[in-house]
Amino acid sequence: MTKQHFIHKNDEIANESTTNILLISTLAFPALILLGWSGIFYIDNLANLITYCLIGTITTISPFILRKLGVNSQFLKYYAIAMAGVAIGILNLSNQIDIYIALILPIAMSCIYFDKELTIMASIFQCLIIIITNYPKLTSNPIYSDDPFGHYVADTAGFILEIIILSAIFIWIANRTRNILNNLSKTEEQSLLYIDNLQGVMNSSKNASETLSSSVKQLLQAIEQATASNKNINKNADRASLGCEQNLQYIENTNTTVANISDALESISAKTLKLSEISQDTSAATEENEKIINQAINYMEDIELSTKQNKIIINSLSSRSEEIGKIIEIITAITEQTNLLALNAAIESARAGEHGKGFAVVSDEIRSLAEKSSTAAKDISNLVNQIQEDTTKAVNSIDQSSATIKLGIDLVKNVGESFKKLKSLQETSNQEIREITMSSDQTSKYGREIAEVISNTKAITSKSLEQIKSIASDTSVQSSVMQEILASFSIIDHTADNLLNLSKSVNL
Structure with a gap:
């Protein structure tokens, strides 16, 4: 307090x-x-x-x-x-x-x-x-x-004097008691502090005792486990020794196998390099074929263009033939009209008698010319019809040729696309072959490194075999030492338990 x-x-x-x-x-x-x-x-x-x-x-x-x-x-x-x-x-x-x-x-x-x-x-x-x-x-x-005032002063002075004397005594008592209580309070504080310190020391001692007891017990368990582990290590060391001997035999066999694999990988690398050269030649030939196909496509497109122009000309000729046919029809109509006029003239000349004989001669000549013109017009019309029929056949033939040429162009283009795909595949194949070549070289290198690692592993395994045999020997000695340490810590554990019981009894 x-x-x-x-x-x-x-x-x-x-x-x-x-x-x-x-x-x-x-x-x-x-x-x-x-x-x-x-x-x-x-x-x-x-x-x-x-x-x-x-x-x-x-x-x-x-x-x-x-x-x-x-x-x-x-x-x-x-x-x-x-x-x-x-x-x-x-x-x-x-x-x-x-x-x-x-x-x-x-x-x-x-x-x-x-x-x-x-x-x-x-x-x-x-x-x-x-x-x-x-x-x-x-x-x-x-x-x-x-004399009331005089008595008041005298009596009051007496009372005041008594009060002052008693007050001085009471003040001294209060002050003295206060000092004593302060000293007691300080003493109590020091006692409480001492008790707290002592309690802290006892608690620390108790905690230390508990920690020591717990640590000793854990250490005893660890030593017992270590002793058991040493026995297991000894057994495992014997097994490991046997395993190392077997591993040495396996490593020798593996070394031979890896050497064969390394030789095979070098052969694969050489063949892959040759395949890469062939693939590059094939790629060059494919590029040349692609150029030829492109030229053929250009030629076919020129033929298609010429055919279209011929078709246009023939169609124009057909149109002109139709116009000629129309003109012939006009001539035929004129000829028929002329024959009709000549006939009328002959009739009129017959009516005229002698006076109309000269007109009859002219009428005959006109009719004769009209008949010839009609015959010529019919011949021309037949020729024009024949030309139109031939023109139609030529147009149809040109259309068929155009379709055939277009089909040929499409086929050639398809061939060109096929060559492009073939070229792309060839390039991909070349890339894959180059990567395979690189991988083969790298794999061959790894094969040599694996052979070297296996050789080193063989040396390490031989050394490990010797160390395992040494560990087995040392473990046997360590087991004996652990038994002696276990006996010593049993005594320490007993002492720690006694110290812990003493701390608990002091706290109580």
Whole structure:
């Protein structure tokens, strides 16, 4: 418990005692009224006494009420001592009640707080109470009627002197007691600190003992496990020795196999290189064929263009033949009209007789020319029809040729696309062959490295075999040492258990 905590706790206990004393002293006021009313005490003015008692009751009860309300203990102790002085002062106002020892009651009550400042305050406050309450009491007393003020001064001075002397004693007692309590508090703090330190040491010792005991037990288990492991290691070392001998035989066989694989890989690498050269030649030939196909496609496209132009010309010729046919039709119509006119002229000349003979000759000539023209027009018409038929056949033939040429172009283009795909596949094949060649070279290199690793592994395995045999021998010696260590730690474990039991008994 710290010094401040001790003083605060004492103030709370003292406040409880002081307020309870004041609460009990409240009974004195109704007792005075009862004694005065019954005539046991001579009271000349009962009404004043009742008033004083009511005020006194309030002053003695109020500290108890404030304590119950949880008022600050530092304030409450000053208030309670002051109210005790006020209550004593109220009783001192009456001429019929003489109190002497009760005047020092507030000062005596302040001593239980062990607070010098509070005792000094109570002494000063009580002196003021005596000075104030003695004046009306002594000046109104008939006994001192000859010189009331002089008696007041003399009596009050005597009381004050007594209060000062007693206050000095009480202050010295309070201060001395406070110093003793402070020393006791310091001693208690040191004792508690020492006890805490001792408890910490004991706890540390207990923890260390538990840790030591646990560690020793774990170490014992570890040693037992190590002993068992050594036995297993010895057995495994024998097995490993046998396994290493078998591995040496396997490694020799593997070395031979890897050498054969390495030779085969070198042969594959050479053949792959030759295949790469062939593939490159094939790729060059494919590129040349692709160029030829492209030229053929261009030639076929030129033929297709010429065919289209011929078709246009023949179609134009057909159109002109149709126009000629129309002209022949016009000529034929004119010829027929001429024949008709010639016939009419012959009829008119026959009617004219001799006068119309010359006109008849001309009419015959015109009819003869018209017939020849008609015959010629028919011949021309037949020729034009024949030309149109031949033109139609030529157009159809050209159309068929165009379709055939287009089909040929499509086929040639398809062949070109096939060559392009073949070229792409050839390039992919060349790339794959180059990668295979590189992989073959790398694999051949790895094969040589594997052969070297296997050779090194053989040497390491031989050395490991020797080390395993040495480990088996050392493990046997280590097992004997572990047995001796196990016996020593059994003694340490027993000592740790005894130390742990001792720590637990001290804590209890």
